[in-house]
Amino acid sequence: MRAWPSLGDAVPTLRGQGEAPGRAPGDGELEGMEGGQDEDRKVPSTAGRRGASRRRAGGVPRDGGPEGCLATAAGGSLRRRAGACEDRGVGPRAVLSHEEVWRRYDAVEDRVTAGVSERMLDLAGVGAGTRALDLATGRGEPAIRAAKRAGADGGVVGVEPSEALVRMAGEKAAREGVSNLEIAVGEAESVDWSRWGVFDAATARWGLMYMRDPVAALKNAKSAIVPGGALVAALWAEPERVDYFTVPRRSLGRYRGLPEIDPEAPGTFRFADMERIRRDFERAGWALDHVEEVETPVFEATTSEMVVEWARALGLTRLLNELSEEAQRAWERDFAAEMEGRREEGVIRIGGVTRIVRARGA
Ligand SMILES: C[S@@+](CC[C@H](N)C(=O)[O-])C[C@H]1O[C@@H](n2cnc3c(N)ncnc32)[C@H](O)[C@@H]1O
Numbered sequence: 001m002r003a004w005p006s007l008g009d010a011v012p013t014l015r016g017q018g019e020a021p022g023r024a025p026g027d028g029e030l031e032g033m034e035g036g037q038d039e040d041r042k043v044p045s046t047a048g049r050r051g052a053s054r055r056r057a058g059g060v061p062r063d064g065g066p067e068g069c070l071a072t073a074a075g076g077s078l079r080r081r082a083g084a085c086e087d088r089g090v091g092p093r094a095v096l097s098h099e100e101v102w103r104r105y106d107a108v109e110d111r112v113t114a115g116v117s118e119r120m121l122d123l124a125g126v127g128a129g130t131r132a133l134d135l136a137t138g139r140g141e142p143a144i145r146a147a148k149r150a151g152a153d154g155g156v157v158g159v160e161p162s163e164a165l166v167r168m169a170g171e172k173a174a175r176e177g178v179s180n181l182e183i184a185v186g187e188a189e190s191v192d193w194s195r196w197g198v199f200d201a202a203t204a205r206w207g208l209m210y211m212r213d214p215v216a217a218l219k220n221a222k223s224a225i226v227p228g229g230a231l232v233a234a235l236w237a238e239p240e241r242v243d244y245f246t247v248p249r250r251s252l253g254r255y256r257g258l259p260e261i262d263p264e265a266p267g268t269f270r271f272a273d274m275e276r277i278r279r280d281f282e283r284a285g286w287a288l289d290h291v292e293e294v295e296t297p298v299f300e301a302t303t304s305e306m307v308v309e310w311a312r313a314l315g316l317t318r319l320l321n322e323l324s325e326e327a328q329r330a331w332e333r334d335f336a337a338e339m340e341g342r343r344e345e346g347v348i349r350i351g352g353v354t355r356i357v358r359a360r361g362a
Helices: 046-058 098-124 143-153 163-175 214-222 243-252 274-283 304-313 317-321 325-340
Strands: 013-016 131-135 155-160 181-185 199-205 225-236 286-301 348-361
Touching: 098 143, 098 163, 098 199, 098 225, 098 286, 098 304, 098 348, 131 143, 131 214, 143 155, 143 163, 143 181, 155 163, 163 181, 199 214, 214 225, 214 274, 243 325, 243 348, 274 286, 274 348, 286 304, 304 317, 304 325, 304 348, 317 325, 325 348
Parallel strands: 013 181, 131 155, 131 199, 155 181, 199 225
Antiparallel strands: 225 348, 286 348
């Protein structure tokens, strides 16, 4: 039995290291579950912002109040809240902030992506007594599951730059009775793992691609892992196989130009190419010993309105806000209609193909 060097308190410690500005990456890209800017804007659409100041001046609630509506299509027609919105798109509406969407849909995302996390932990060999580190922990996947597997004789340390996400992960861990997880607010490139001693394994679910310098993050993780220890990462495959990103963006392309995807810049598809994965892992001193592809949903809903709300807040906010209100509503209708076409047994799912790769110290 090996004692975990610094854990063991009754609740997870969310220890800041004073080294990160608390910013999540990405600006305008659809980054799935929790990428996107670390901003908290209640009504981010252009028309919504105008509406919000009007409403404040007039004393009407900021969240849309009696005038507000959800400008998304359900079954082809706009669903009105309090009946005050025009189909052609006037009037304010409530658009959820990132944090609101994270909180609203966290349980769904956890459930539909659980298989990916569990498979990663199997491949990393995480079990009772394991000491694992987790890069880009976000709201706690797969760190919380890893901590549960590790139990009282092991533990997990995560690193995540967004304070809002670290807070959410800590709340979730506490709710689930996990006390052997610590999350540093910081960047994987520079976090000082030696504070916690050495680790048996490392995980990074949908995180490396958004990092400023993933090679530095991989090198830093390698310095903290025992010889022969594994690092398991989930990385999105090519855009044409990743619908959650590509489908809403393709609809948006009818209304505006879209930024090119730069495979060398932080973003969803930075590691969509196997050669790039091999190259960057090798540069950091890791050798791949296993690669598999998994098709996974990342979101599931009973209404297309919910899918629109999710996609809009978690990646397309800026690109949509630059459009007129009418164009935004047209995109929402198009995308919602496309999502309706995917409904199966009452449920709409969207996801993509992810690679799960395992590497060991070269
Ligand atoms: C798509 S989320 C994945 C979160 C979680 N692992 C999951 O699977 O749900 C990507 C995460 O990477 C984090 N991130 C971005 N740059 C980072 C860095 N340099 N170091 C650590 N995490 C980073 C973001 O803040 C975000 O939470």
